[in-house]
Each structure stands twice: as structure tokens, then as C-alpha cells.
Amino acid sequence: MSWSDKEPMISVRNVHKSFGDFEVLKGVSFDVMKGEVICIIGPSGSGKSTLIRCINALNDINEGSILVEGQEVNDPKLNKLELRKKVGMVFQQYNLFPHKTALENVMMAPIRVLKEDKKEVEARARALIKKVRLEGKENAYPGELSGGQQQRVAIARSLAMKPDVMLFDEVTAALDPETVGEVLITIKELAEEGMTCILVTHEMGFAREVADQVYFTDKGLIVEHGAPETFFENAKDPRTKQFLSQIL
Amino acid sequence: MDDLYEWFRDFYHTTGINLPFIYDSYDRDRMIDGFLTTVELSVICLFLSVVIGIIGAWLQGSAFTWTRRIVSGYIQLFRNTPPLVQLYFFYFAIGSALPRVETEWGGQAPMLSSFAWAVISLSFFAGAFNVEIFRSGIESVPKSTVEAAESLGFSRLQIYWDVTLPLALRVVLPSLNNNLVNLVKTTTLAYAIAVPEMLYVSAQIWSDNVNVPEMMIFLLIAYFVLVGILVWGMNRWERALKIPGFGS
Ligand SMILES: Nc1ncnc2c1ncn2[C@@H]1O[C@H](COP(=O)(O)OP(=O)(O)O)[C@@H](O)[C@H]1O
Numbered sequence A: 001m002s003w004s005d006k007e008p009m010i011s012v013r014n015v016h017k018s019f020g021d022f023e024v025l026k027g028v029s030f031d032v033m034k035g036e037v038i039c040i041i042g043p044s045g046s047g048k049s050t051l052i053r054c055i056n057a058l059n060d061i062n063e064g065s066i067l068v069e070g071q072e073v074n075d076p077k078l079n080k081l082e083l084r085k086k087v088g089m090v091f092q093q094y095n096l097f098p099h100k101t102a103l104e105n106v107m108m109a110p111i112r113v114l115k116e117d118k119k120e121v122e123a124r125a126r127a128l129i130k131k132v133r134l135e136g137k138e139n140a141y142p143g144e145l146s147g148g149q150q151q152r153v154a155i156a157r158s159l160a161m162k163p164d165v166m167l168f169d170e171v172t173a174a175l176d177p178e179t180v181g182e183v184l185i186t187i188k189e190l191a192e193e194g195m196t197c198i199l200v201t202h203e204m205g206f207a208r209e210v211a212d213q214v215y216f217t218d219k220g221l222i223v224e225h226g227a228p229e230t231f232f233e234n235a236k237d238p239r240t241k242q243f244l245s246q247i248l
Numbered sequence B: 001m002d003d004l005y006e007w008f009r010d011f012y013h014t015t016g017i018n019l020p021f022i023y024d025s026y027d028r029d030r031m032i033d034g035f036l037t038t039v040e041l042s043v044i045c046l047f048l049s050v051v052i053g054i055i056g057a058w059l060q061g062s063a064f065t066w067t068r069r070i071v072s073g074y075i076q077l078f079r080n081t082p083p084l085v086q087l088y089f090f091y092f093a094i095g096s097a098l099p100r101v102e103t104e105w106g107g108q109a110p111m112l113s114s115f116a117w118a119v120i121s122l123s124f125f126a127g128a129f130n131v132e133i134f135r136s137g138i139e140s141v142p143k144s145t146v147e148a149a150e151s152l153g154f155s156r157l158q159i160y161w162d163v164t165l166p167l168a169l170r171v172v173l174p175s176l177n178n179n180l181v182n183l184v185k186t187t188t189l190a191y192a193i194a195v196p197e198m199l200y201v202s203a204q205i206w207s208d209n210v211n212v213p214e215m216m217i218f219l220l221i222a223y224f225v226l227v228g229i230l231v232w233g234m235n236r237w238e239r240a241l242k243i244p245g246f247g248s
């Protein structure tokens, strides 16, 4: 089955996910077109992390379908490597490899997973580190970097795999306020270059600026979604309104 | 050199302290052989026991219940029985059950030498402890770090080798150090199956020369130095593996 970029790059259909008896996702559906940036917002515990972890098969799902460029993720025969080459992910806690320098962190996956030539990978990794504005920190270990710097290395590390879509799970939530901006700028530049992005975030101003679509989740369901202007100005659902009034 | 030998011979005549393994060329040669045998046995067992530890800890993380059961059975067996009994078991029970092989002079010889049995027995003995040591280190690696590697497309084996194991190793080096020191000391058990290592050779020398106290003191010093070298090496290794900003 071949996928064309006229169709959604990611198509989530009626996804259900339970941990034991506890149903975290209760039938979630949405589409993401190539080059689109979507933001997912919602109260803590509403299943946002679970949802995006399902997209790159870190969590399996109980029911429904997730297509990534036409490839079904909810398939026991799924080739996870093929999926993960296409989908990059950045976590709240950065999760860098603490025993590798910034440069090595970025180089590791292309060399080990994609078996690419070390010289080429190094050139690309240096360019990526420059792109996330960390020139000069190539040889620093994660423990020697601030949270914001580590998070930008983590973004570069994902980008080194040349993904088609990037997932960001509250990537600024663990950061000091003064370093949040530098990470958001990096993501914004990516979005402007046309990278398809799914962002879980609590940064409403940022969501408004970069998102093509904003989704609001509550208790495992998508309650409401829309373009940022309409979503933030004219939210219809009372749960959305209440959430926005608390946050803004 | 000859002067030195003469000096020790005179030393014996004047003081009664008899160190024939210095001045007597026959005793000297067998002591050198014994010392080298001890070093060889130690180095091979150190290496193999660490390999067993690494592979065993990997198998303990297997998805197959039976693989995990076999590994824990192995650990229980070797941890809860005396190493001397294990050695006898390997040498006498298994060794005698194996077919004999033709020697180059047409005679019959056991398939494996007593040295080989000592290597096997002691490696499995120390290996059982090493599996547990590595296992505890692996458990200390945050799941989120492993997930980050997964999301980059690393296979389970690549994650183990590139991420989990290097991080675990740094945590467990002190306990690994202890176990390896014990292993070097335990090589003296090979005496029991007539491996011509240092203790065995010393016993031959003291029965020929009736100089038990001298040989005992010599053995204590020799093992003290050997273990000291190992500890020094391990400490250097520990320092070489230190990562800025990681651990304490
Ligand atoms: N691995 C897990 N096992 C059990 N429960 C989990 C697991 N992961 C998440 N949950 C539960 O699922 C719910 C949704 O979690 P999460 O997706 O992290 O929400 P959010 O990211 O929106 O805060 C929470 O109640 C959480 O406790």
C-alpha cells in the first residue's frame, strides 16, 4: 500500500487504550496532514502522553487504528524499526544517554540503527547541533548541560534520524522558565521549515502561534478542536472553557 | 643474578629461612610456572565470568519464561553450593563421564584437562554472582532512557549493549570488583584437582624442603600483590569510566 501526501500523514481512528481496567483513551480520532502542526492540550491525566506514545508504538492499543504514512501501527506484525525511522519523539525529561557527549547522542542512532557512514553522520550531527544553537557544546556530557540545552540536544538527536513527523510530549514542562523560550524557538523554526509536528503542550501562547489545529482532550476523549483563533476565542464546550480560563 | 641466588642460599644457611624457589633453579622454574598458571587461570576466569554475567543478565530480561527460569536456576545452583564441591562435580562427575581421547603417543587421556575444568567451574561459579550484579545495575537504569532508545529505533540487543549495559556497569563496578577479587582468591581451589597453580606448586616445594612457614608467608604476599594489581586496575577502570555530571 502506497501513501501519497494528499492523504493524512497520520490518521488516528477510534483508538481505545486501557491500563488494566482503567480506560485511558476512549475512542480518539484525528488526522494530521504533511507539514501540519497540531497541538494537544488538556488537563493532566487526560491521556495526552498515552495518545502520542501510541503513535510510535511505545504503547500498544486495544482497539482502533493508527496509520502512519499508510502503515498500520496496530498490527502485531508491525515493523517497529520502519515506523520509528519515520516518527521522532522528544520527551519531557529529555532522556539523553548520560554516558555520551552531546555530539555522540546525536550520532548514535543513525550509525547504529541506520548503519550510516560515520563521517556523513558526524557532519550532519554537527550541523544539527548548530541548528539548535548549541555550537561549542558538542563535547559536553548531558550532566554538564542545562535542562534547556539537554532538550535541544534531544531534539537534534531525533532530527538526526530524518523523521517525517516529530512528537513532542510537554517538552518544556520540566524546564526552568528562562530556558523554555530557547526550546520553543527551536520547535517553531522546525514547524516553519515544514516539519509535521504533534505537540502536547501547556504553552498556550506558543500553541496559538504555531498550531494549525488545536485539540483539547479530557478524560480520554477529544472534546473539541479547531484552528487556534477560533479555538482560543470561541471555545464551545464548557470543559474547554473551564480549562482555558484556569490556564490563561 | 647468580650472586642473588647465592645470597639467598647463604641466607638460608645463616638464618635457617629457606626460600628454594629463589635460589634453586628447579624449584624456581616450577614456581614461575605455578605463578603463570595462577595468572592465566585468573585472567581467563575473570573474562569468562564477566561474559557469563553479561549474557546471563541479558537472558534474565528475556520475554520467555523458561529462559528466565533456567538462568535463575543456574544462579541458585552455583550460589548456594560450595565452589569446591562444584569443582569436584565438574572434574570427577562430568569429567569421567566424557569419552576419553587418543593422545599423539597412542595413549588415552581425558578430553578436558584439569586446568580446563577449573576454568569452566570457576567461571560459572563467579559468573552466577556476576549475573546478579549486572542485573541489579540494569534495574537502576531509568526506563525512560531505554524508551528514548526504543523511540530512535534501537533493537533490544542494541539498547542493552549501547545504553543499558554501559550505564549499569558504572553502577555495579564496586560490587563487580569485590566478586572478581573473590574469584582470584578462589582459583586456589584448583589445587584440589591438581592444577599446577601457585598453591599446588608451593605444596610440592614445602613437602620437598620442609619449609611450610616460609611458603605460607610467600603465598600470602603473592596473593596480596596479585589481588592488589587487580584492585588497582579496577579502580583505574572506574576512573576512566567516570562521566562528568553523571552519578556522584
Ligand atoms: N504504564 C501505565 N500503567 C498504568 N497507568 C498508566 C500508565 N501510563 C499512564 N497511565 C495512566 O493513564 C492516565 C493518563 O496518563 P497520561 O497519558 O500520562 O496523561 P497526560 O499525559 O494527559 O497527563 C493517567 O491516569 C495515568 O496514571
Ligand SMILES: [Mg+2]
Residues within 6 Å of the ligand: A048, A049, A050, A169, A170
Ligand atoms: Mg503527559
